[in-house]
Amino acid sequence: MNTAYLGLGSNLGDRRQHLAGAVRRLHGAPGIQVMAVSAIYESSPVGVAAQPDFLNLVVQVATLHPPHEFLGQCLRIEAGLGRERRERWGPRTIDIDVLLYGDVGLADENLTVPHPRMAERSFVLTPLAEIAPGLRLAGETVGVLATRLGSAGLRRLGPLDWAETPVKPLHA
Numbered sequence: 113m114n115t116a117y118l119g120l121g122s123n124l125g126d127r128r129q130h131l132a133g134a135v136r137r138l139h140g141a142p143g144i145q146v147m148a149v150s151a152i153y154e155s156s157p158v159g160v161a162a163q164p165d166f167l168n169l170v171v172q173v174a175t176l177h178p179p180h181e182f183l184g185q186c187l188r189i190e191a192g193l194g195r196e197r198r199e200r201w202g203p204r205t206i207d208i209d210v211l212l213y214g215d216v217g218l219a220d221e222n223l224t225v226p227h228p229r230m231a232e233r234s235f236v237l238t239p240l241a242e243i244a245p246g247l248r249l250a251g252e253t254v255g256v257l258a259t260r261l262g263s264a265g266l267r268r269l270g271p272l273d274w275a276e277t278p279v280k281p282l283h284a
Contacts, residue, residue, distance in 0.1 A: 113174040114216075115147070116182060117244065119209040119227070119236045120169050123157065127167040128272065130193055130206045135171060135274035137189045138208075143176035144185060150239030152269040158233070163203040169272060170211070170239040179213045183223050186210065211236065212249075226250075231257055238263045 118138070122130040131152065139146040150170045157163045175182050186208040194205040211227045218225055226249060230236045237258040240247070245255030 113176060114182075114214045116173050116175055116213045117211040117240060117247075118171045118173065118186065119207075119211050119230070119240075120171060121166045121207040121209075121235070122205060123164045123166040124203050124205045125194075128152070131167060131169060131272055132274040133193050134189055134206050134208060135272065137192065138171065138173060138186075139274075141185050141189070144182075145174045146171055146274075147174055148172040148243040149272055149274060150242045152272050153235055153239055154267040154269055155235040156265055157203075166235065167269070168235040168239065170236065170243060172243055179210070179216055179218065179223060179225065182213065183210055209236075211240065212247075231261070234258070234261050234263050234266055237261055238266055 120131055120134055122128075122134075124130075135146060135149055138144055148171070153168050155166050155168055157166060177185060190206050190208055196204070209227055210223060210225055211230050213225045216225055219228075227236070230240075231250060237254060238261075241255045241258035245253060245258075247254045249257060
């Protein structure tokens with residue numbers, strides 16, 4: 113088993129429902145088990161400012177899949193929850209970013225781990241530090257990096273009841 117960390121975000125429709133559906137689908141996918149889920153944080157969008165605020169969280173999973181196959185599982189879950197890729201950093205029902213995958217470091221046209229911008233984003237570091245403060249990234253612990261970056265602009269909304277939230281069909 114490999115340990116991976118995922119950043120999830122949603123800013124369209126029922127944002128909590130999309131996050132809960134993504135976590136449930138991750139946990140239900142063959143070869144993936146959800147180990148920890150951070151609280152939900154609300155943040156302003158990055159990149160394209162004229163869009164709704166995001167709900168974000170971080171998930172720790174154990175997986176049997178190699179990195180690219182694991183990414184494929186995440187992309188299928190996004191598609192199943194109505195994700196349409198129209199513009200970079202644009203609005204979306206769900207976004208699942210592979211932040212870390214064990215000790216693997218790789219960069220190609222499909223996947224870069226560690227995620228190249230995670231250390232710049234409080235909406236990633238703050239929830240990651242909540243579930244894995246001692247995790248090391250670039251020679252520092254995530255807890256230290258999160259404290260240094262700060263949490264200005266984030267609003268902690270509390271836990272996600274993902275196990276109790278039914279997945280609703282998108283097009284009923």
